[in-house]
Amino acid sequence: MLAAAGHTGFLQGAESCSAPGAPSLLSVVVLLFCVQLSLVRTSACPSLCLCTSDILSCTALGLDQVPAMLPVFAVTLDLNHNRIVLLEDGSFEGLSRLEMLRLAHNQLTSIQPGAFRNSSASLLRHLDLSSNQLRVLEQHYFQDLSGLEELLLFNNRIMHVESSALIGLSNLHKAYLSHNRLTDFPFFSIQNHSYPHLSMLDLSSNRLPKLPLEDITNLPQLVQKGLYLHNNSLECDCSMYALFRFWEQKGFGSIHFFRQEHVCLVYGMKRGTMRFFLYNRYFDKCNQTLMSDAVKKQDSSVSVRVGAQLLLHCITSLSGSSITFFWLAPNFEYVAPPGNNGSLKMFANGSLEILAAREQDSGIYLCMAQDEQRNETREVNVTVLLHHDEAHEQFNTGFTTLLGCVVSLVLVLMYLYLTPCRCPACPKPRPPLTTNPSQGKEAWGAWSAQSSILSATPPTTTEGPGRKVNSSNLHL
Template sequence: MLGGLTGFLHGVEPTASPWSVVVLMFCLNLGPAQASTCPSQCLCTSDLLSCTDLGLAQVPEVLPVFIVTLDLNHNRIVQLEEESFEGLPHLEMLRLAHNQVTSIQSGAFRNSSGSLLRHLDLSSNQLMVLEQHYFQDLPGLQELLLFNNRIVRVETGALNHLKNIHKVYLSHNLLTTFPFFSIQKHSHPNLTMLDLSSNRLPKLPLKDISNLPQSVQEGLYLHNNSLLCDCSMYSLFRFWEQMDFASIRFFRQEHVCLLYGIPRGVRFFLYNRFFDGCRLLELKQQSRDVSVRAGARLLLHCITSLSGTRPAFFWLAPNSEYVTPPGNNGSLNMFPNGSLEIVAAREEDSGIYLCMTQDQDRNETGEVNVTVLRHEDEAHEHFNTGFTTLLGCVVSLLLVLMYLYLTPCRCPKHLPPPTAALSRGKEAGPGSAQSSILTPTPPTTTEGPGRKMFPSNIFSFLPCDTSKPTDSLYL
């Protein structure tokens, strides 16, 4: 290599600039440096860098720019410093599980892929507080794994920057509170799972949880906590059971609460006698399609995730009428909490009702499709159902009777007259087998004075009249 380079330099024309030689030497030195960007003892593939279980105390300073997945699991990293992942424009998955991370400095994910990073695994570390700046540079993150840490507090805005988050795993920590009010539809439109199981939550803010978006409630896991037994807590989980949420369906036996005098807790889905005196609260849950009988009362709830001090509510009726508290001329009543009451439903009340909620600088809109059933339609429906059932029973009974008693008598075409058959039966004698089997009437010896034997089915002993059609029965 050196000989070839010397020969090349000797062959350079005298007119060549000395700077060309300097540039050439710089390029020759740059190649090996780029080739050695894969950290020592790490494994590099086409788009993956794996540095697992190497005892690393910090993130390697020089990382290949082409990596999509960076695996640093099972090391001894204590802190994620500022711009620890600088110059990684393609990074999508970052795995830092089973380290000793206690803090994340501001700007730790700055100048990395940012919006492309969709999976961040910080499970099994030693984080204690989720601060607001931890994930501010990760707007594209979809999955955040934080289970099995020592987290005792989640700051109010810690998850606010995660606009595209789908799943957050915070189980097996030491949480006693959680800012449910910070999870709103406009800030987390894609959130479908929030796992807070196996923590130390003593009491649930029923109002904040009931105001969560429907998709979040369906994926909210709260089993194995230190919940205190009360009627509001019991009402919440019973409501989720009726809605068949997966958190109840799959972890039914893991839902426990602490009752005074019982040290180990109560599995309240299995032993609900402790809540016999509870009056279950009516939690707000509004279907998109509701129906009501004409003249009946209907209450529509305005479900919103806005958590302002005093959000403003108003409804838009199907006839383009704006309704605000206390209502209109008496047919529609509206309450301060946003619920709308249709006092006596009429046919013209059918249609789409829009509920609008406005906070300081945000607003939300929901819709409910109301169908008013007329009395005639309802009566006609009940009549049709009852008549159909009765008609089916009558037809079934007639078919059974026809099968039992109106079966046609199939007689041979050239059967002798009944009188001849009777005479032959008498000639055969009372002991003859032909008399007892082939004779259509019982032997004369079976009758006594004043007695007449009637068979159980009289139609089986009636003689056939060959002068009539064989497909009909004549008596």
Template sequence: MVWTGVMISGSLIVLLVFINQVQAGSRGAFGCLYASDILSCTGLGMDQVPGDMPVSTVTLDLSHNRIVDLDAGSFEGLPRLETLRLAHNQLSDIPPGAFSNSSGTLLRHLDLSSNRLRVLEQDYFQDLQGLEELLLFNNRIVRVESQALAGLRNLHKAYLSHNRLTDFPFFSIQKHSHPHLSLLDLSSNRLPKLPLEDISNLPLSVQEGLYLHNNSLVCECSMYDLFRVWDQKGYDSVRFFRQEHVCLVFGIQRGTVRFFQHGRYFEKCNTTLNQPMREQESSVAVTAGNPLLLHCVTSLSGHGVTFLWFAPNSEYVVPPGNNSSLKMFGNGSLEIVAARERDSGIYWCMALDQRRRRNETWEVNVTVVLQHDAEAHEPFNTGFTTLLGCVVSLVLVLMYLYLTPCRCPPCPKTPPPATPTPSIGNEGTAGASILTPTPPATTEAPGRKVSTNKHVVFLEPIREQQNGRLRAEPGHLGPGLLLSPELKGHRAGEMDSIVFSDTPIMMP
């Protein structure tokens, strides 16, 4: 029993020694833990990247240390590296070639969050063509160079929130340069004004994943219209962060408005002015009597910027405007309350930043269209004419169906009349008598049909009476009709019976 206990105790001691040796072998010189293909060196107080790292490393975690600088080729000898975490260090700069190594095309995930970076230069990530996810939030970045993200063709997500950005090169993000980008987080920065034209040119996948909440945006109609459209489309960037979408009234930090909760501030943009929210065009037209809002387009922003306008009649306008026709707002917009013909002309705006000693100007050509001119040039309403045509067609169809006369039974065919001879019929039927002259057939020119030139003449009754009878002069049957020579020899008494016969008289 004693020997058995000694043997068991010895086995335990050997096992413990073996485990300690294995653990010691799994730690590097700096105390990093290595398991499988993951090398973790977090929270060790290191001030530089360790050397002699295993070549099979796929994930390298150097977060929560005191690393201040990276050297060129710091990660050489790691051909399989796909994930690199450098968060919560003290990096303020990235030298050229810091990520230049054989794993550059394989690196997918790079975490540089919570450092001290101030500027993203164009050569920081030029060796990372395969990068898919870039984390840069919670730094001190004030500027992003236009080509800083140009080489990241495979980039899917970029996080730059919680920095100090006042501008961002949206124009550098295009479909051909970033075909896979679906998330760009610029929230919690200091963006005062959005370049709406550049944002509208972004690919739809980038617009849907563009996060801009909790910035220092100045309250403007154009800005509000952008987020309202995204809200109507159901973008997650608006749907999940409605409470964090704020703007500053006249650029004053204390005048913060949560515009999705207090949309009444922008009612004037949608109803009173009755025009779309967009950047002001250089030439606009308005119908006489209608209001018009003119924007002072400028890149200057902040509470130190002041605006003024010059009207065509050399009138100097500043907030709140004059008493009746012109109103001016603190954001530089000028409202023509009711346009008149004399309001046409060039309106000139100046934005002045006294602190930085900068100024910018903008001109707008306003044309006031009179009411009668607007009516004369009103476009042809094809929809109304189409509807009118349909109604007329329907009425005609109903008239055809319900107002068509009844069909009479077929009349019996009469034999062709024989050669007519003059005869004397009953009297008193002159109104129904018909004189049908039948001229001889003539042969027209070759190739033409024979024309009979038949005429049917209705005799008008003669109103002159004599002894209760109608009177007709000899040789005359009515206006413009003469008797034939064969009938001129009859007496006047016989003429009455001839004229008022029901039998047609055939003229040779």
């Protein structure tokens, strides 16, 4: 059927190309050109694939390799749910318009150098390699894809990512590597100048045992905000806990939306893993001295909700083992390690923790660090957000907006229906006749003055800039 349709198309194309009355040699040349064009058109869409507009779909066809003949007009190529094992050099050659490539649910184990060469390369924005059997991300895999924005690699068997595997992906926005077997990741390779748009790096559900704290805290703020590390095999230690507590204080979505999925391994416990955001008493012994300076960044003004915990850091340039710290609370209470009667807890490194924020905890907290020669102080303004105040403010805002709308509607209705209509012009009374010329002038002047006050338009004899009063208007 497809062959018959192609043959019919070929005949129609040949008939449309031939011109009646043309020279025989020219007709033969045109006919041969149309034959070649017809063959290209009929072979452009691979057998059993679906070609519509600029989309080519070859899903679930049992393909073990990328089809050799692909239409050059394809913008989206869908090869999901096949048996492709290898992407060879030039697999997508000639696809100069390709922007989205889907290869999920195949059996990919390797990508040869130059697999994306001579394709759209810089135009390719979305690459889906999820649910395959990749084990190592090598440095040449994505070297030609400078325009790539989304890279999906979740649900593979990736155990290692080479430090230069993502090099050249300067336009990368999101990278998904969850549900793999990663035991490390080259965080140090991600810098501001190399990945300025990277806002999502999903490394959740892997096998990371320890976090390189210094490398992670040196990541750009945009990357830290979108770094997901839940459901890993992390060991419970103070530095790991301090990092996640810092991200919680910053309100990062990786903590807010996956709070219960953050677990760590506790050796010597029967259950093995612990959800440390739900059961954090294990970390009471931590003084957080393992935190790096980058983690201990402290804003001069912070806020916290009622009942929540808040950790304040005493930032100082002093160094050495003889430094002592103390805090002065807003109620002028002197706080030193280990803290006061239960509402404030202080660590040996100078950090102060508000265990359950109360309304009276708002105010200026003063930290002092001193050694044998000098001392330094730092102020932190803490604001405790009250739930009922926020609701009251939202209610006031909504009520004010509604009231403004009602008043505006009333004013419009008043303008439409209560505005007095203009009355027809009343006949002007004539001045009384008199035989005395002087009395006539006085009467005329009085009547004229009265009419000018009641009239909506000024009289034509009004003197203005550049105009002169006509003396003839002053006489009857």
